[in-house]
Amino acid sequence: MSKILRVENVTKRFGGIIAVKNVSFEVDEKEIVAIVGPNGAGKTTLLNIINGFVKPDEGRIYFRDRDITGLPPYKIAQLGISRTFQTPRPIHRLRTVFNIIVPLVSPRIKRTTGWFGDELVRAIDILEEVGFERDSEYLWKPAGLLPHGYLRRVELARALALRPELILLDELFSGLSSPEVRSIIPLLLKLRDRGLTLIMVEHRVKDVSEIADRVIVLHKGEKIEEGDPETVLKSERVLRVYLGGR
Amino acid sequence: MLPILIYGTTLGFTLALIAIGLSLVFGVARIINFAHGAFFAIASYTLYLFFITLNIPLPVSMILALISTATISVVMYIISLSRVRGMELNEMIITLAFTIIVIELLRIYFGPSPLGVPSFMKGGITIAGYVVDMQRIFIVVISIATLAALAFLVKKTRIGIGMRALAQDEDAAMLIGVNREKMCIISLAISAILAGIAGVSVTPIMTASLEGAWYALLNGIAIVILGGLGSLVGSLIAAFIIGYAEIIIATYVSSHLKSIVALIFIIVILILRPSGIMGRHHEIEERV
Amino acid sequence: MKSRKESNKNIRTIRKERLDRGARARSKDLYVLMSYEDIAYVILPRVLPPLILLAFPFIVRDTYWHMVFFLAGYYAVASMSWDLLGGFTGLVSFGHSLFIGFGGYFTAILNVWYGVPIWLSIPIGTLAGAAMGTLIFAPCLRTKGVYFSLVSLVAPLVMVGSILAFAEITGGEEGIYGLENPLTELQWYYIMAGLVLLTFLILRKIAYSNFGLVLQAIRDNEPSVKVSGINPVRYKVTALFISGLFASLVGSLQAHKLSFVGPSYFYLSISVGIITMSVLGGVATIIGPAIGAYILTILTEWLRWLGGLRMLLYGVILLILLNFKPEGIYRYLERTYQTFERQVVEE
Numbered sequence: 001m002s003k004i005l006r007v008e009n010v011t012k013r014f015g016g017i018i019a020v021k022n023v024s025f026e027v028d029e030k031e032i033v034a035i036v037g038p039n040g041a042g043k044t045t046l047l048n049i050i051n052g053f054v055k056p057d058e059g060r061i062y063f064r065d066r067d068i069t070g071l072p073p074y075k076i077a078q079l080g081i082s083r084t085f086q087t088p089r090p091i092h093r094l095r096t097v098f099n100i101i102v103p104l105v106s107p108r109i110k111r112t113t114g115w116f117g118d119e120l121v122r123a124i125d126i127l128e129e130v131g132f133e134r135d136s137e138y139l140w141k142p143a144g145l146l147p148h149g150y151l152r153r154v155e156l157a158r159a160l161a162l163r164p165e166l167i168l169l170d171e172l173f174s175g176l177s178s179p180e181v182r183s184i185i186p187l188l189l190k191l192r193d194r195g196l197t198l199i200m201v202e203h204r205v206k207d208v209s210e211i212a213d214r215v216i217v218l219h220k221g222e223k224i225e226e227g228d229p230e231t232v233l234k235s236e237r238v239l240r241v242y243l244g245g246r
Numbered sequence: 247m248l249p250i251l252i253y254g255t256t257l258g259f260t261l262a263l264i265a266i267g268l269s270l271v272f273g274v275a276r277i278i279n280f281a282h283g284a285f286f287a288i289a290s291y292t293l294y295l296f297f298i299t300l301n302i303p304l305p306v307s308m309i310l311a312l313i314s315t316a317t318i319s320v321v322m323y324i325i326s327l328s329r330v331r332g333m334e335l336n337e338m339i340i341t342l343a344f345t346i347i348v349i350e351l352l353r354i355y356f357g358p359s360p361l362g363v364p365s366f367m368k369g370g371i372t373i374a375g376y377v378v379d380m381q382r383i384f385i386v387v388i389s390i391a392t393l394a395a396l397a398f399l400v401k402k403t404r405i406g407i408g409m410r411a412l413a414q415d416e417d418a419a420m421l422i423g424v425n426r427e428k429m430c431i432i433s434l435a436i437s438a439i440l441a442g443i444a445g446v447s448v449t450p451i452m453t454a455s456l457e458g459a460w461y462a463l464l465n466g467i468a469i470v471i472l473g474g475l476g477s478l479v480g481s482l483i484a485a486f487i488i489g490y491a492e493i494i495i496a497t498y499v500s501s502h503l504k505s506i507v508a509l510i511f512i513i514v515i516l517i518l519r520p521s522g523i524m525g526r527h528h529e530i531e532e533r534v
Numbered sequence: 535m536k537s538r539k540e541s542n543k544n545i546r547t548i549r550k551e552r553l554d555r556g557a558r559a560r561s562k563d564l565y566v567l568m569s570y571e572d573i574a575y576v577i578l579p580r581v582l583p584p585l586i587l588l589a590f591p592f593i594v595r596d597t598y599w600h601m602v603f604f605l606a607g608y609y610a611v612a613s614m615s616w617d618l619l620g621g622f623t624g625l626v627s628f629g630h631s632l633f634i635g636f637g638g639y640f641t642a643i644l645n646v647w648y649g650v651p652i653w654l655s656i657p658i659g660t661l662a663g664a665a666m667g668t669l670i671f672a673p674c675l676r677t678k679g680v681y682f683s684l685v686s687l688v689a690p691l692v693m694v695g696s697i698l699a700f701a702e703i704t705g706g707e708e709g710i711y712g713l714e715n716p717l718t719e720l721q722w723y724y725i726m727a728g729l730v731l732l733t734f735l736i737l738r739k740i741a742y743s744n745f746g747l748v749l750q751a752i753r754d755n756e757p758s759v760k761v762s763g764i765n766p767v768r769y770k771v772t773a774l775f776i777s778g779l780f781a782s783l784v785g786s787l788q789a790h791k792l793s794f795v796g797p798s799y800f801y802l803s804i805s806v807g808i809i810t811m812s813v814l815g816g817v818a819t820i821i822g823p824a825i826g827a828y829i830l831t832i833l834t835e836w837l838r839w840l841g842g843l844r845m846l847l848y849g850v851i852l853l854i855l856l857n858f859k860p861e862g863i864y865r866y867l868e869r870t871y872q873t874f875e876r877q878v879v880e881e
Contacts, residue, residue, distance in 0.1 A: 051761065077763035091754045094747065102751045105744045106763035119744060162763050278680055280628075280687065329857050335626045336856050338683055339809060342628060343856070346806060346849035353842075460802075464691050467684045475680070502699035509670075509692040512685055516673040520681070 002064075004029045004166055004197050005050070010059030012045055019045040020056070021221040027166070032188070032198045034208035034229075037218035038241065043201040044086060046218070047168045050199075051083050052076040063166070078108045082159040083168035086201075088151035092144030096132075097123045099143045099154055103161040112163055123161065130157045130187065149180050156184075160191075167191070169200045173207050185211055205233055217241070248376050250493050256382045256451075258489030259389035263444035264462050265469035265481040266396065267437030273413040273476035275430035278334070280341040281322060283463030284348040285438045289315045289445030290454035291352050294361050304366060312442045318348075319438035323431055331430075345463070349456050360455035385447045392443050393482070396436070400478070409433055413476060461505075465492075468508035472515050474522025483523060487511070579871065587727045591720055600723045604791070606831035607726035608784045611733045612804075613811045613823030615780035620809075621818030622741050623773045624679050624753030628687035630781050630808050632670070635693060635800035637663030637782030638789040642710040643703065645790070652714045656786045663782030668775045675770045690800040697797050709796025713789055722791050729787070730824060733780055738820045740776065749773055803845050810848040813855050816862025825864055 005027040012020040020042040027033050035043050048054040050061055052073035060069045068076055082103070091099050100123035103109070128134055130153045138146055143154060152172060159167050169188075173181050188211055192198060202208050205215055209229035217225040217232060219241045225232050232238055264286060271279045292314045296307035322344050330336040367380035400406035408429050411419035420426055441462065452458060469488055473480030488511060496504045515522060586593075591600055612630060620626040641659030644650040650658065670689055674681040697704045704710070717725070740746050751759045752766045759766050789795045807830070808823075815826025830851075834844050855862075 053757070053760075072765075073757075073760040074763055074765045077761050082763070083761050085757075089755050089758050091751045091758060093754055094750055098747050099751075101744060101747055102759060102764065103762035105748055108763045158758070158762065278684065326853060326857055334680065335620075335624075335683075336860065338626065338628070339813065339852060340856050342687075342806070342809075343849040343852035346845050347853065350843065350846035350849065354846075460691055464688050467688050471681065471684060500699045502695055505692045505695040506699070509685075509688055512688065513670065513673050516677065516681065516685075520677040 002029060003027065003062075004031075004064060005199075006062040006065075007046075007050065008060045008062070010046070010049055010056045010061065012042075012049060012054060012056050018221050020049065022059075023218070023221070023223050024059075025216055025223065025226065027197060027199060029197055030192055030195055031213050032192055032200065032208075032211055034200045034202055034205075034212035034215045035218060036202050036205050036208065036215060038203070040220075041218040042221040043218055044170055045221075047083060047170055047199070047201055050076075051081060051168060077162060077164075078106060080108070080112075080163075080165040081168065082162040082164035082166075084152075084155040084159050084170055084172060086170040086174070088148070088155045090143035090146070090151055090154055093142055096139050096141060096143045096146065096154055097127065100126055100157050100161050103158055106162060108162060126157045126161050127154075130154075130160065131183065132157075148175055149177070152176060152180075152184075156187075164196065166197045166199065169198060171201055171203070173202060181207070205229060205238070209233065248374055250490070250497060252373075252376070252378055252382065254486070254490035254493040256385050257493060258486035259386055260444045260448050261465050261469055261489050262482050262485035263389055263392060263440045264466045265473070265485050266393070266478050267440035268466045269470050269473065269476055269478055269481040270409075270433050270440075271437045272470065273478070274409045274433040275412075276334075276416070277327065277341070277430070277434070278338050279434070279437065280338055280463065281319070281344045281348070282437065282441055282466055283459035283461070284345040285315050285319055285441040286445040286462035287352060287454070287456060287459035288318055288348060289442035290363075290449045290458060291356055291361070293446050293449055294356070294363055294454045297363060298361075308446050311446050312439050315442035315445075316435040316438045319434050320431055323434050328427070345459065349459055353456055356454075358456065360453040360457075362453045363449045365450045381447075381450050385451075388443060388447055392440065396440070399436075405429070405432060464505060465508055468512050471512050472522060477522065480522055584731055587730065588724075590727075591723055597719050600719050602831065602835045603828075604719075604723055604726045606828045607730045608788060609807060609811055609831055610730050610824040610827035611726075611784045612781050613808045613815070613827045614733050614737050614820055615777040616808050616812055617817060617820055617823045618737055618741060618749075618773060619777045620812060621820075621823075622746055622753065623749040623770060625675075625682045625770065625774070626679070626686075626809075627777075627805070628683055628809070629690040629802075629805050630686075630777075631800050631802070631804040632686070632690045632693065633663055633667040633778040633781035634785035634788070634804060635663075635690065635795075636666045637785030638795040638799045639663070639697075639704060639710075640666070641786040641789045642713055642795040645713045646710050647703075652716065652790055655714075656783070656790065659786045659789075660779060660783045663785060664775055664778035667778045667782065668771060671774055672771055675767050675774070690802065690805065693800045694797045697800070705796070707797065709794055709798075711794050713793045713795075715790055715793045717791075722787075725787065729783070734821060734824060737780070741820055745769070745772075803848075806845065806848050806852075810852050810855075813852060813860070814863060816864035816866075819862070819864045819868075822862050822864030826862070829863070 003026045007026070008024050010020055010023050011018070023042075023046060025033075035046065037043050045054060049056045052068070052071055052075070055070050060067055062068065063076075063079055063081060066079070068079065090096075091102065097120060101119045104119045104122055124134060124139065127139060132139060132150075132153065138150055143151070146154065152175075156169075156172070159169075172184065176184070188198060200208055200212065205217070208215065212229055215225075215227065215229050215232040216223060217235075217238050224241065225235045225238050227235070264282065267285075268279060268282045271277050271282075289311050292311040293307055296302045296310050297304060300307075302310065322341075326340055326344070327337060330340060365379065365381045366384055370377045370379040371383060372378075400409060408419070408424040409432075411422070411424050412426060412429050416426070444462070445458070465488060469481055469484040472488065473482070473484035488508060491507045491511070492504045495507050590603060594600075612634060616627060616630050637660050640662040641655050644659055645652065645655040671682065671685065674685045698706050701707075741749075748759065748764060748769050751762075752769060756766055785799060788799075811826035811830050812823035813826070814830060815824065816822030834847065837847070840847065
């Protein structure tokens with residue numbers, strides 16, 4: 001299987017703090033990879049580097065063997081990497097459906113699908129896919145008024161609307177109740193079966209052990225463990241990080 | 247060459263006082279204060295009012311002028327600005343509206359033509375065969391004293407530490423007990439006093455004029471962008487760059503082109519290095 | 535009726551309840567029209583204002599008022615174009631007069647120095663003016679919106695000074711006189727009235743299209759737009775150019791109508807007037823700023839005895855509006871139009 005994403009020796013410093021230190025990993029196609037670690041481990045920074053918000057000091061990132069290091073975020077998004085944010089960032093004053101129309105206007109959509117249909121219909125389809133009901137009132141409310149759980153879904157819908165090949169999910173589960181989490185997991189698996197690759201950032205290994213094919217553990221900006229969920233959970237170094245010590 | 251150095255230095259110090267105030271308020275209170283030019287003009291005109299019209303001794307008039315400028319700035323904050331805190335655009339529009347109101351009131355009371363104030367000290371010093379009048383020396387001395395006092399205030403005192411904390415991380419500073427409203431008012435008053443000192447000290451050279459308000463605001467903005475929004479040291483450096491550049495252009499090319507220097511500097515810096523010469527990296531802000 | 539009067543005795547509270555008009559079904563564009571009243575309710579607010587605008591010269595025959603309405607139209611077009619930037623894109627311009635001035639000067643230079651006829655000097659001058667303004671503002675669009683506001687305040691102030699430096703082209707303080715003006719006052723009135731209507735239709739179309747949607751998204755949340763695979767700078771520059779076109783066009787028309795351009799075209803009072811009108815009428819509504827422009831221009835003409843206090847009036851209005859009623863006239867009208875109140879009796 002070909003690698004969809006290669007991260008090679010990426011390092012990023014903010015002033016004196018080293019946020020990400022010499023991290024490398026590879027992601028296969030149709031794989032769900034989870035990046036876990038305690039607060040301040042550099043998980044979000046790593047996503048920001050992949051997504052182009054932050055330029056790495058050292059190292060390269062390849063997407064389908066194409067060097068995307070240092071490209072502006074919108075170009076990376078146009079290549080097919082979309083993401084969600086840790087704190088949902090809807091476009092507050094726009095109605096929920098219009099939030100989804102924004103990525104549908106992107107040049108990527110026309111290029112990849114040649115599709116010129118009604119954006120509104122398409123937006124409602126996507127929202128339905130992530131769990132909204134078609135005639136739900138929420139669709140026509142300003143997105144800023146939606147409850148938190150729905151905002152996560154709007155985020156996900158926005159990321160999906162771009163027809164990405166790789167989605168970066170930044171703490172999708174945080175702030176969700178466990179029934180809500182359980183309702184999203186089948187959706188993620190369905191996306192994987194449809195051919196998408198997912199990189200998830202989460203706090204705990206347990207949250208992702210059900211769905212992740214592979215887990216990468218970050219601690220203080222360094223990669224300390226990599227493997228399938230069971231082995232990672234048993235790893236001594238990981239236990240030390242999570243249970244204290246050092 | 248020497249006159250350029252002398253005029254450039256005095257202009258640089260004056261502009262530095264103006265721009266550092268603007269930068270301070272942006273850093274601490276996150277307000278783009280378009281009323282900053284108005285403070286400059288208020289100080290000039292109140293000096294004229296106290297010194298010439300009411301015939302109060304000079305040092306007392308100067309202090310009174312500074313006090314009235316600071317008071318007006320605080321009044322502006324309390325009656326109007328505090329109601330729209332956090333809404334950047336409304337803040338800008340309100341401070342602009344305030345500037346306009348101040349300028350129009352000054353125009354009604356003092357008339358549209360510039361008003362002259364005699365030099366504080368007569369005579370001059372001869373440096374390398376060139377006579378430098380005492381007023382310019384006075385400007386340089388008082389500017390250095392003010393900047394030193396400001397540096398002490400920001401680095402050493404409790405208020406200064408609170409301000410720096412707010413400038414770095416608003417939420418964290420408020421969590422550890424920095425009173426934001428108080429700090430905003432203090433920083434605004436300080437910036438008004440800085441603009442006031444600049445206004446008071448250059449009035450004998452430049453006269454008290456309504457255009458002075460726009461001149462101060464225009465150059466202040468240019469310097470703050472050039473130096474990096476919120477960076478005090480950057481503003482100081484940028485003030486001298488723009489000060490010398492304006493004097494050089496005015497002497498060798500045309501005095502009308504003086505103001506275009508500011509715009510060109512802004513555009514060039516925004517193309518080359520948008521965060522300004524001393525601007526902090528904005529990358530951290532981009533963190534999600 | 536009788537029973538209601540009786541029950542009134544037992545009322546504890548009378549609450550005002552707001553209801554949707556009967557004529558308006560759930561969606562914004564779908565109407566159920568049952569009577570002539572309903573039809574009038576829907577059609578009159580849309581048809582009456584343009585009709586009044588077009589019939590005005592026949593109602594008031596005083597040429598002076600035609601000129602006032604021309605000026606109001608000038609401000610209306612400029613404010614509506616300002617709204618596309620300030621209201622929809624979040625780029626609040628404090629120097630929209632930059633476009634007006636460039637439009638006017640380019641037209642004047644073409645018409646007077648190079649003898650280009652009026653039907654060519656207006657379009658070319660407009661395009662050149664908008665392009666020039668966009669070129670000056672474009673570098674600030676890569677950074678936060680604050681930079682744009684700062685530079686937009688600085689640029690026209692600088693232009694007023696620099697015009698004097700290029701006196702051989704720009705005429706310096708005196709400006710350029712003698713532009714071609716073949717039209718009568720009434721013709722100018724109709725050109726401006728038509729332009730106001732056209733500007734409104736075009737800008738509203740743009741603001742509520744997908745393009746406008748992206749602009750609003752940029753205003754509210756730029757990172758979100760970036761990760762959606764859209765280049766925000768490109769959209770901002772386009773919005774700036776479109777907005778500049780209209781502002782530049784009114785500058786160009788004004789130059790021909792007055793046969794004169796001068797530094798006053800760049801004055802801050804024009805930009806402040808535009809902002810005041812937009813805030814008064816309601817930001818991010820397109821039609822609101824036009825309403826504000828007509829109200830404020832007529833008001834200032836009415837208060838002519840105030841003399842040079844126009845700026846003071848603008849300043850005070852702005853201060854009061856932003857402190858107490860920032861929603862603006864249009865949104866207030868819209869709310870009252872969409873709802874009516876009935877008294878509900880609660881026991």
